[in-house]
Amino acid sequence: MEINLVSESLKFMVLGMSVVGVFLVILVQVIKIQAKIIDKYFPEKAPEVPATSNNANEEAHHVAAIIAAVTEFRKK
Template identity: 65%
Template sequence: MEDVNLIGESLKFMVLGMVVVFSFLIILVQVVKLQAKIINKYFPEETPKAPTSSGQSDESQRIAAIIAAVTEFRKK
């Protein structure tokens, strides 16, 4: 007879624990969404700028640096 009472109590605690965890997760998601809205309001993302002609120069310098590194590596 006492076993039925213990099983009932354990089910109650299981449901209560699941409700508490689920409620906490819902509150956490809402707080994170609110935080994202606040951050986007006061610190908006900058739009990326279109590449200019100096972008070609940067790319050429990057390629030259890679070639120099590979050449130096092969000397060893």
């Protein structure tokens, strides 16, 4: 049987656009839901992340201060 390419491709278009649309709509909804869940239960540990770096910084400061003190002490 001769297939009518145009009607066939129109059917493909309906299928394709709806699958792409549905896929992305679901994706959008899932993203929104996960954003809510994550914000509620696992909020960005904003204070903690800088805290670690602060710790590192502080340590570095301490080390620098100790080194400075030691060198000052040795100079005397």
